[in-house]
Amino acid sequence: MTSFGIWGLIPPVLTITLAFITKDVMVSLFLGIFSGAIIVAGGNPLVAIINLTDMIAGSLNDGWNIRIFLFCALLGGLVGMLSKTGSAHAFGRWAAEKLHTQKSTLLMTWVCGLLIFIDDYFNSLAVGTVMRPITDKNKVSRAQLAYILDSTAAPVCILVPISSWVITVMSIVKGSEGFEVLGVSEFSFFMRSVPYNIYALLTVFMVLFIVLSGRNFGPMAGSIAYAKETGKLYNEAYGPAPGEVDIDGNENAAKARPLDMLFPIIVLIITAVTFFPVTTYLGAIDGETITSLGAAAASMSVGDAFNNTDASMALFYAVIFTLVISYIYYMVRKLFSIKSASEAIGDGIKSMVPALIILTMAWTIGTVIKSSPEDGGLGLASFLSDVVVGGGFPIALVPVIAFALSALIAFSTGTSWGTFAIMIPIVMPIAVGLAQAKGLADSSLLNAAMISVSAVLGGAVFGDHASPISDTTILSSTGAGCPHLEHVATQMPYAVTAAICTLVGFIFGGITLNVFVAWLATLICFAAAMVFLPRYYKK
Known part of the structure; x- marks a missing residue:
């Protein structure tokens, strides 16, 4: 059976x-x-x-999984240290001296959102804490600030390979039936699928476009007009604004400098980029034909080393090195004591517990779905693949259906990680099975898998971005000091606009299995929306 x-x-x-x-x-x-x-x-x-x-x-009795588990936990510890040093406030003080217009302030908020990519929670709270005094000084509507915070949280975290989000996706993709026939590593699959992640990329671009062009529409235009006319930066009709959030509570915060916030992020990027090929070289040392790291490096190109890397090992090593180096750096800078540093790391790890539980459950339900009855599973992935392929289901519809269903699940539940766990193990074997049944070449087979999985990612991120019960949406309201209902009401038309444009892109991308065609359709739809919505949808 x-x-x-x-x-x-x-x-x-x-x-x-x-x-x-x-x-x-x-x-x-x-x-x-x-x-x-x-x-x-x-x-x-x-x-x-x-x-x-x-x-x-x-x-958890798997080398890959336990390293991913520990990476996420230690990443939380690193975020805890960042939160305790006062570095975010120092960066804010520096930025306040440079920014004197609404546009420059909003643009800096967008840039900060891109820089704080390691965690969506920390992104919303840290960038909000840094930029809120500056946006208030320049009379920027709190709804605008909340929108930028939310749009550079989940959408950015899903695009950068050095984040708990992406390593979770790699883990689920790696364990999905059908992935092994693609002939690429999970890291290479993710990097090559980034251009297919249309919703996340479009959302980040849409923020920049609206900041530079000022083409606001819908309730957001109403909130901006309200702030300009009354001088009040949020509308009390939506309810009270959340209180001030101080994520830096540290008596030594006055000693912090702007570099103190950027230092751990720079170290994490450098060490991760270094370890991606190095772990491949270490794995190639067999003690016979290849006996040293230099010999291993000479035996393959850097591109092959990146393509064949074990991302779990590389990122685990990187976060340990970053944690140790940052700990020493902050101690030398006297930004916290040994006791407060331990508390900061512990608090950061505790904040990751819900995500770690979801991650463990994701691995487990993936095993139940994928494994054959002989291995204690249901064989669902194989069953669905056989049924869909045998029923002549058109592969062109897989991306758009995957996006719509993932969006519905994530919006209703307020979480993207749970949506990843449910949808990726189902969509991957269907996409691969249909592509194989059509006799597609290896490149088209890979494209079919990438656009289908990216549709799941995009739909899940849309749900996390737009849902009023999403943690990130709530924290963005909190970080901006914006009434939650005002943030939801003003952001929703923007998120839905990006989702509709993405849906159109996946329709054409599914038909052609071509990322350029998908983006052309998306951008045409987006251009039309930006022409007509500000003109006809004002409040």
């Missing part, structure tokens, strides 16, 4: 349904996994519980 057939649909369908109802992704994922274990155990709940605990433990 290769699968449990249609019974295998129960875990993902139950997970999605419960997520809609309860808005609790962790519980929904757990119950989805348990339902799969019940099916595999033939309805015996005791055996199912034993199998479930074994599967969860097994997901």
Whole structure:
């Protein structure tokens, strides 16, 4: 038996349904996994519980997974250190001396959002804390600030390979059925699929375009006009604004300098870029024909080293080096004591616990969905691939359906990570199976997989970006000091505009499996929206 057939649909369908109802992704994922274990155990709940605990433990009994788990935890520790040093306020003080217009202030907010790419929570709060006094001084509407914070949080984190978001995606992609036939590493797959991540790229570009052009529309235009006419930077009709947020609570904050905020980020980038090829070289040393790091480097090109890297090892090494170097740097700078540094790291790791639980559940439900009955799974991926391929389903529709369904799930649940866990293991084998059935060449096969998975990423990020119950949306409101309902109401038309343009792009991209055609359709739609919406949709 290769699968449990249609019974295998129960875990993902139950997970999605419960997520809609309860808005609790962790519980929904757990119950989805348990339902799969019940099916595999033939309805015996005791055996199912034993199998479930074994599967969860097994997901962490893997070199790749445990390194990813620790990378995310230590990344939280690094964010905790950044939060404790007062470096964000120092950067804000420096920026305040340089920025004297609304446009320059908004542009700097966008740039800061691009720089703080390692964590979406820290992005929203740190950039908000840094820029809010400056935007207030220059009479910028809080709704504008909240929009930029939200649009450079999740959309940026999903584009940069040195973030907890992307390493999670790589992990889920790597474990999905069908990935092994693509002939690329998970790191290479991600880097080559970035251009297909239309929603995230378009959202980041849309912020820049609106800042430079001033072509605001809808409720956002109303909030800007309200701030200009009344002098009040937020509309009290939407409710009270969140209180001031101080993420730097440190008596030594006055000693901090702007470089103190950038230093750990620069170190993380440099060490990660260094370790991507180095881990490949280390793995090539066999003690016989290749006996040293130099010999390993000489045996392959740098491009091959990057393509074949173990991203989990490279990023794990990078975050450890960054944590140690940053710790020493901040101690030398006397920005915290040994006690406060330990507290900062501990608090940062604690903040990652919900994400780590979701990540573990994602690995486990992926195992249940992908594995064959002989290996304790349902074989759902194989079943769906066979059904879809055998039914003659058009591959052109996979990206647009994946985007729409992922957007619906993420918007309803407020989380993108849970959506990744549910959708990627389902979409990957379908896309690969359909491409193989059509006899597509290797390059087209890879394109089909990349555009389909990127559609899942885009839909999930849209849901996280736009949903009123998303943590990032709430934290963006908090960081900007903007009433939450005003932020949701003013941002929604912008997010929906980008989503519709992306949907059009995936329709044409799915037909052609060509990223240039997808982007051409997207940009034509976007240009039309930017011409007509500011003219006809003013409030």
